[in-house]
């Protein structure tokens with residue numbers, strides 16, 4: 232069943248400027264429960280603008296968005312409730328942090344959602360542990376390193392147990408091991424609780440590894456949506472979106488060029504490794 | 512000539528409580544000795560919170576040593592009369608471009624750094640053009656900086672640094688929000704400055720594949736240097752890297768695994784072409 236349906240939305244930042252272009256230009260797609268969706272596209276293609284629409288923060292100029300079948304722009308729709316069900320971590324997490332200590336910051340959201348103070352703090356500590364930053368709990372978010380701030384922002388959203396988790400370039404600023412741990416963590420939320428994941432990234436090899444659906448944006452329009460291996464091996468789509476192929480796909484084409492047969496649907500790291508070991 | 516000399520550097524930060532009393536100290540840099548020669552291209556890796564940005568800030572006197580010395584072209588960062596000169600020698604792009612962008616229009620922002628260097632307006636105009644062009648963002652010259660996307664802001668702040676033509680350029684996660692195509696353009700440009708004009712480059716990055724641009728890779732962990740080697744050599748030490756929170760870049764990782772399976776590879780290949788050599 233689709234949890235989010237986006238229908239023909241258009242958005243421009245300067246409403247009154249007739250000449251200015253649309254940052255989003257007739258975008259439509261649908262996302263099913265338990266989907267793990269990657270949104271990709273070059274800088275300025277409209278990715279961040281798009282996700283700001285998904286929890287009602289920005290209002291589309293025209294078109295509609297259905298959350299579990301209900302139009303979020305209808306008068307009786309509860310937008311506050313949507314913000315709890317649809318947790319977003321933005322591109323610059325520091326603007327999401329405002330409390331004096333890390334733990335207060337994380338617990339804030341949990342209390343707003345209705346947990347008692349005790350429950351909220353207990354849960355916050357658990358989430359900080361999960362992210363490997365429990366040791367920072369009494370420090371000021373303001374003074375943390377870039378990657379540490381991002382992890383605190385993750386905690387603030389995880390603690391609310393949303394149905395949909397949305398991340399704007401979550402891997403930017405994470406060290407490689409933290410990045411892998413982050414993906415494993417959201418993968419397990421996706422597997423265990425069926426949490427829908429929507430995220431923006433430039434790391435296309437990770438898209439192959441984790442996503443089951445990809446949306447490609449260019450100049451505010453959708454170039455194509457589909458399965459990672461379909462999209463990322465499609466030279467026409469990649470050229471149109473002005474994107475460089477991930478390593479796995481470049482290797483795939485190089486192997487083909489050398490006259491070998493190789494399975495296009497199996498491009499995850501371990502699958503590709505296996506194919507390369509057994510090439511005939 | 513010695514460009515950068517860091518001797519027994521220790522940096523402690525005060526951790527304050529809400530009444531601004533020091534409750535504890537945190538050691539961000541713990542005994543670093545490092546010299547970097549003119550014209551070197553050094554990449555600094557390390558897990559979140561390992562001290563990379565702090566080390567970078569020590570280079571242009573934004574952070575002063577708690578113990579030890581940082582000497583830039585013979586000038587000690589502790590000597591306040593030299594601060595301005597030091598900052599003229601070092602162009603620095605910060606992790607969050609919002610902390611860097613000062614003017615409301617892109618071209619003014621790029622001019623800002625040069626104005627401090629007393630460059631005439633004709634030269635300035637030429638350099639603004641060059642810098643924007645080399646990053647593929649010529650069309651943004653008259654754009655309003657606050658309205659740019661994250662990746663666009665990163666490119667603008669780097670254009671400002673390139674235009675200054677400082678002798679030393681420090682880039683703190685310059686490409687974290689830029690697509691792979693854009694990253695390549697940027698780093699090719701930086702490499703060209705390094706080779707042709709002998710500019711010293713210090714690149715801090717979590718995109719581990721970017722180490723292939725460097726002559727030398729320095730790995731920090733808990734404020735200490737734990738590895739210092741060439742890119743080709745360092746990727747042969749997988750477990751040592753992992754102990755410092757770093758995983759192998761995609762292609763060296765694949766090469767290493769294929770080598771373990773008896774393929775004729777060294778494990779330090781960096782390009783798709785090098786990797787696929789094992790296929791006859």
Ligand SMILES: Nc1ncnc2c1ncn2[C@@H]1O[C@H](COP(=O)(O)OP(=O)(O)OP(=O)(O)O)[C@@H](O)[C@H]1O
Nearest residue numbers: 374375376377378524539559560561562563564565
């Ligand atoms: N002004 C400050 N006051 C207190 N602690 C600080 C301050 N700046 C940095 N720190 C702490 O010092 C340590 C090193 O921080 P630094 O920003 O150098 O890390 P980093 O290696 O750049 O990390 P990242 O990869 O996340 O950017 C971190 O634990 C951080 O929390």
Ligand SMILES: Nc1ncnc2c1ncn2[C@@H]1O[C@H](COP(=O)(O)OP(=O)(O)O)[C@@H](O)[C@H]1O
Nearest residue numbers: 244254274275276277278279280658659660661
């Ligand atoms: N606050 C804003 N005001 C005006 N234009 C904006 C604003 N934010 C983004 N834009 C423009 O909208 C387009 C899409 O931006 P964005 O969604 O941030 O791109 P992405 O996230 O894909 O890099 C870009 O052309 C950008 O310059």
Ligand SMILES: [Mg+2]
Nearest residue numbers: 279322660661
């Ligand atoms: Mg964005």
Ligand SMILES: [Mg+2]
Nearest residue numbers: 376377563564
């Ligand atoms: Mg940093």
